[in-house]
Amino acid sequence: MSAPAILPGELDRGAERAILHRQLERTWATPAGFWGALTTVDHKTIGLRYIVTAFGFLALGGVLALAMRWQLARPESRVLSADLYNQAFTVHGANMMFLFAVPVMEAMAVYLVPLMIGTRNIAFPRLNAFSYWIYLFGGILLWAAFALQIGPDVGWFAYVPLSGPQYSSGKRADIWAQMITFTEIAALAIAVEIVVTVFKQRAPGMSLDRIPLFVWGALVTSFLVMLAMPAIMIASTSLILDRLVGTHFFNPTEGGDVLLWQHLFWFFGHPEVYIIFLPATGMVSSMLPTFARRPVFGYLPLVLSIVAIGILSFGLWVHHMFTTGLPRLGESFFTASSMAIAVPAGVQIFCWLATLWDGRPVWRTPLLFIAAFIVTFVLGGLTGVMVASVPLDLQVHDTYFVVAHFHYVLIGGAVFPLLGAIYYWYPKMTGRMLSERLGRWVVGLIFVGFHLTFFPMHFLGLQGMPRRVYTYQPEMGWGAANLFVSLSSILLAAGFALFFLDVIRSARRGPVAGDNPWDASTLEWATTSPPPPYNFARIPVVTSANPLWSEREALPVVTGLRVDRREIVISSVSDATPQARESSPRDSIWPLVTAVAASVMLIASIFTPWAVVWGAIPVAAALIGWFWPKGLPEDEA
Amino acid sequence: MRALAPAVLAALAFAGCQRETRDFRTDPPVLAALDDVAPLPNRIGGAPPDVYVALGQPYQANAYALSEGKRLYDGMNCKGCHADGGGGTGPALLDGWWRYGPDIVSLYVTLRDGRPRGMPSYADKLNSEQLWQVAAYVQTIGSYRAATAATSRNDQMQSRPSENRGPARAPLTEPPSR
Numbered sequence: 001m002s003a004p005a006i007l008p009g010e011l012d013r014g015a016e017r018a019i020l021h022r023q024l025e026r027t028w029a030t031p032a033g034f035w036g037a038l039t040t041v042d043h044k045t046i047g048l049r050y051i052v053t054a055f056g057f058l059a060l061g062g063v064l065a066l067a068m069r070w071q072l073a074r075p076e077s078r079v080l081s082a083d084l085y086n087q088a089f090t091v092h093g094a095n096m097m098f099l100f101a102v103p104v105m106e107a108m109a110v111y112l113v114p115l116m117i118g119t120r121n122i123a124f125p126r127l128n129a130f131s132y133w134i135y136l137f138g139g140i141l142l143w144a145a146f147a148l149q150i151g152p153d154v155g156w157f158a159y160v161p162l163s164g165p166q167y168s169s170g171k172r173a174d175i176w177a178q179m180i181t182f183t184e185i186a187a188l189a190i191a192v193e194i195v196v197t198v199f200k201q202r203a204p205g206m207s208l209d210r211i212p213l214f215v216w217g218a219l220v221t222s223f224l225v226m227l228a229m230p231a232i233m234i235a236s237t238s239l240i241l242d243r244l245v246g247t248h249f250f251n252p253t254e255g256g257d258v259l260l261w262q263h264l265f266w267f268f269g270h271p272e273v274y275i276i277f278l279p280a281t282g283m284v285s286s287m288l289p290t291f292a293r294r295p296v297f298g299y300l301p302l303v304l305s306i307v308a309i310g311i312l313s314f315g316l317w318v319h320h321m322f323t324t325g326l327p328r329l330g331e332s333f334f335t336a337s338s339m340a341i342a343v344p345a346g347v348q349i350f351c352w353l354a355t356l357w358d359g360r361p362v363w364r365t366p367l368l369f370i371a372a373f374i375v376t377f378v379l380g381g382l383t384g385v386m387v388a389s390v391p392l393d394l395q396v397h398d399t400y401f402v403v404a405h406f407h408y409v410l411i412g413g414a415v416f417p418l419l420g421a422i423y424y425w426y427p428k429m430t431g432r433m434l435s436e437r438l439g440r441w442v443v444g445l446i447f448v449g450f451h452l453t454f455f456p457m458h459f460l461g462l463q464g465m466p467r468r469v470y471t472y473q474p475e476m477g478w479g480a481a482n483l484f485v486s487l488s489s490i491l492l493a494a495g496f497a498l499f500f501l502d503v504i505r506s507a508r509r510g511p512v513a514g515d516n517p518w519d520a521s522t523l524e525w526a527t528t529s530p531p532p533p534y535n536f537a538r539i540p541v542v543t544s545a546n547p548l549w550s551e552r553e554a555l556p557v558v559t560g561l562r563v564d565r566r567e568i569v570i571s572s573v574s575d576a577t578p579q580a581r582e583s584s585p586r587d588s589i590w591p592l593v594t595a596v597a598a599s600v601m602l603i604a605s606i607f608t609p610w611a612v613v614w615g616a617i618p619v620a621a622a623l624i625g626w627f628w629p630k631g632l633p634e635d636e637a
Numbered sequence: 638m639r640a641l642a643p644a645v646l647a648a649l650a651f652a653g654c655q656r657e658t659r660d661f662r663t664d665p666p667v668l669a670a671l672d673d674v675a676p677l678p679n680r681i682g683g684a685p686p687d688v689y690v691a692l693g694q695p696y697q698a699n700a701y702a703l704s705e706g707k708r709l710y711d712g713m714n715c716k717g718c719h720a721d722g723g724g725g726t727g728p729a730l731l732d733g734w735w736r737y738g739p740d741i742v743s744l745y746v747t748l749r750d751g752r753p754r755g756m757p758s759y760a761d762k763l764n765s766e767q768l769w770q771v772a773a774y775v776q777t778i779g780s781y782r783a784a785t786a787a788t789s790r791n792d793q794m795q796s797r798p799s800e801n802r803g804p805a806r807a808p809l810t811e812p813p814s815r
């Protein structure tokens with residue numbers, strides 16, 4: 001294929017379609033091969049990589065969960081030693097929260113947001129590449145440490161003084177703290193990209209009230225990330241300083257404060273669960289109209305409740321600390337605010353029910369997952385309201401009741417919608433459908449397996465079984481329920497195994513999907529499956545909240561972008577009126593180099609504070625390389 | 638290349654294990670064998686038990702063992718006589734001067750049998766493994782050299798830099814006045 005010559009400064013006006021495609025392909029495509037894979041800044045490649053990696057961590061964490069359940073199946077069992085069990089629950093929890101749930105939600109946003117709002121790449125694409133590498137290295141740090149028997153063993157929230165210098169000797173707690181730093185950097189980078197992408201790169205005409213709800217979810221989540229993550233950064237850095245150079249942030253006898261840790265952690269930790277949950281609700285709101293065959297009911301209340309949840313989520317962190325003893329007013333305030341968040345969550349549920357009620361539901365796999373989500377999440381929400389009341393929380397704190405509660409909201413509230421979203425967007429990402437028949441089995445096995453595994457844990461908790469114990473005595477009478485739970489978890493695991501099987505098999509052999517297999521209404525379905533490197537040959541113009549339903553014939557488009565360099569449309573924040581053309585960076589190896597340099601610095605600083613001084617030099621050098629003008633057309637103003 | 642990766646990993650694994658393993662229950666025969674030290678006639682210096690060598694000298698380079706030693710140092714009230722290592726009724730343990738030698742066997746014998754001018758014996762309070770842990774910890778109090786494994790500060794008032802801040806700034810040259 002001989003590529004047509006591209007003149008410098010040539011615009012896409014009037015070009016014949018086939019020629020335009022080839023010109024854009026030349027400008028936007030990532031070169032094939034190993035080097036291309038290392039240097040790419042395509043949000044789709046990076047997003048997909050992120051998603052696959054996160055699911056890899058889900059599988060690893062799941063294996064640990066099974067090992068824990070095997071250990072707990074019988075009293076006094078000796079499958080895992082006490083030490084190994086401590087590491088297992090810590091690595092499982094930290095892995096699921098920091099390496100699976102948060103990153104996978106952000107990764108879905110990295111892949112989908114630019115497509116849903118009709119632009120050609122995410123804002124700051126090189127930062128995006130950097131974010132992936134940092135995330136990957138952080139994940140490897142945690143799992144390599146676990147493989148070497150130096151996995152952290154202080155719980156996923158690493159309370160001091162247990163994780164502090166006196167009671168946690170060695171480097172285990174440092175590895176936890178530094179893994180946090182890695183995932184934090186990665187998440188903050190994505191948050192900035194998403195906010196800028198959503199605010200400034202929307203297709204012309206996509207005013208604020210036409211933004212797809214998943215994009216709203218991703219936007220609010222990004223603000224949560226930016227406001228919440230600094231708290232944990234400070235906390236984990238202070239912890240490392242306490243442990244390595246003997247500062248006294250958490251040492252009460254020298255003027256430090258132990259509870260300071262809990263405040264800093266949960267000021268991040270509670271928004272964290274909404275960082276996981278909000279994108280999931282966004283997925284539900286975006287998928288539901290497609291299967292209910294009508295626009296979503298109550299767009300405005302849905303947006304407002306996403307924003308409200310985002311704001312309220314910063315006002316209830318103390319409910320994790322009821323048992324530390326609080327002033328009466330504090331107890332009442334945080335009980336009230338914890339219960340208040342059930343209101344916007346309830347509004348969302350009712351909007352979804354109304355959408356289904358008034359629509360003509362098509363019960364395909366994604367909708368089945370949504371139904372499973374609604375049932376499970378409501379149950380988890382109910383136990384949430386229960387533990388929000390101080391007297392009950394004092395009884396069940398740190399028991400299996402809490403383990404049951406948070407798996408209901410995490411798996412029910414985030415993993416179910418996520419799996420539905422994979423079934424829904426898989427055709428867009430790969431060009432092939434997942435199997436509908438296997439999909440039904442997957443929903444069934446996971447739903448039934450989940451409830452059989454986690455529902456009995458409520459009773460175990462009420463009977464007094466504490467969490468984080470590696471074994472229990474036969475006289476406690478918890479044996480039968482635990483055996484049942486462990487056997488059920490095999491069912492749950494089988495469901496996940498089937499899901500992975502389907503995903504791997506369909507990538508090659510699934511039926512070909514076409515551009516818009518579900519007849520959905522949002523912009524990502526307006527391009528081919530999988531989308532070309534430039535996403536859209538011409539940037540669409542949006543005339544309604546459901547563009548593909550209101551413009552059945554053909555979408556109106558804008559022209560006037562250069563084809564000889566990577567260009568995107570910048571539009572205004574509220575009305576998305578086009579304002580400018582802006583260049584979008586090309587592939588670069590520097591994000592990877594910077595990530596390697598930063599990782600070396602971060603890991604070495606576990607061992608000596610001097611690593612920060614000397615390690616900063618390669619990082620600075622890499623950044624200079626990153627920003628050095630290369631004389632490309634993109635460097636012009 | 639392909640052979641190198643597993644080799645490096647194995648080496649790392651070994652290093653990792655050594656530094657961080659946590660044994661919560663040592664077998665009784667091993668415990669008994671760990672007590673077989675062979676001190677020299679003046680009870681300073683000597684050979685450690687064979688099993689100690691066979692285990693790979695597990696206490697000095699293991700962070701968990703050292704922190705157990707530190708915990709016992711508090712719990713057995715060594716502080717009552719040696720303070721935070723600075724000395725009181727008993728001699729200082731961090732000034733680099735030793736009446737009975739700084740090697741692990743001398744320290745073990747000091748702790749197990751006591752010393753004539755007022756150091757009590759701990760043979761009936763600590764088992765052999767715990768004695769090794771305390772002995773290993775005592776070696777790190779002065780933090781003369783940077784160690785791969787060392788404990789950090791306690792959540793208490795601080796009277797000296799923590800053990801993992803070694804090496805100490807300047808070794809002492811003058812013997813203490815006492």
Ligand code: HEM
Binds near residue numbers: 062089101466469
């Ligand atoms: C796939 C099925 C899963 C099973 C069978 C499972 C099972 C378990 C078990 C047995 C524990 C330890 C309880 C204890 O001893 O205290 C645990 C803890 C935990 N799990 Fe899961 N889990 C699963 C999935 C997940 C997912 C998807 C997430 C998050 C998105 C998650 C987050 C956590 C957290 C945060 C902890 C607390 C860790 C800690 O105590 O520090 N789990 N899980």
